[in-house]
Amino acid sequence: MNLLEKEHKKVKSKGAEIRDYAISIGIAIAVAIFFRAYVFARANVDGPSMMSTLKDKDVIFVEKLSLYAKSIKRGEIVTFDSGNATHDTYVKRVIGVAGDELEIKNDKVYRNGEALKEPYLDSGMKTLGGSFLGANKKYKVPEGYIFVMGDNRTVSLDSRYLGPISLKALNGHVILRAYPFNTIKTF
Structure with a gap:
């Protein structure tokens, strides 16, 4: 060569x-x-509606596979498209799934006739009714939807005002708070 x-x-x-x-x-x-x-995405928390569980500026990770299996469970924290003009992403807790009957009375949430045990709420937090689900009114969650609320009920724009959230609007379910580093937590 x-x-x-x-x-x-x-x-x-x-x-x-x-x-x-x-x-x-x-x-x-x-x-x-x-x-x-x-499969998996990162998001930032913007605002106080999920305090004390999640705080403003927390960095969270959501998994998306449960959406395809339609396996969203009560108590999980989910992210979804708000449906507003700017398509903001909201972060809220699932309070009811299809078939659940919800009622707000005596400043508490009742699901299927029983008061919810909500250890994630700050002590003394009251749940008041909204324009969609007012106090002492009952609502049954339809098929294909969930009912969500923020953990900071006094400032949360959630299903009490927006109505039920379509499963199609969901972006994922929160599995990890990654930042700030001193508050890393799995959900």
Whole structure:
């Protein structure tokens, strides 16, 4: 093999190496986009509606696989599209699922006739009715929907005002508070 053939082979192998790197990077980007869209995502908490469980500026991670299995459970914290003009993402706790009958009376939430035990609420927190579900009114959650409330009931814009949330509007269910680092917690 002469010197010219050796140089040609070197150039060809560098081109093949660059092509291989480009393919690997392309595959990595595609996997990351797929993962973010269908499996796992990061979000920031904006506002006090979930205090004391989540605070303003907390960084959370949501998983999305439970949405495809339609396995959202009572008590889970979910994120969803607000449906407003700017499509804000809201973070709230699931209080009722399809078939549950909810009522707000005596400053408490009743589900299927029983007062909820809500250890995540701050001591003395009262739950008042809203424009959709007022005090001493009963509401049955329809199929394909959930009923959500913020843990800071006095400032939360939730299903008491918005009505039930379609399962189609859900972005995921919160599984981790990652920041601030001194308050990392799994849900």
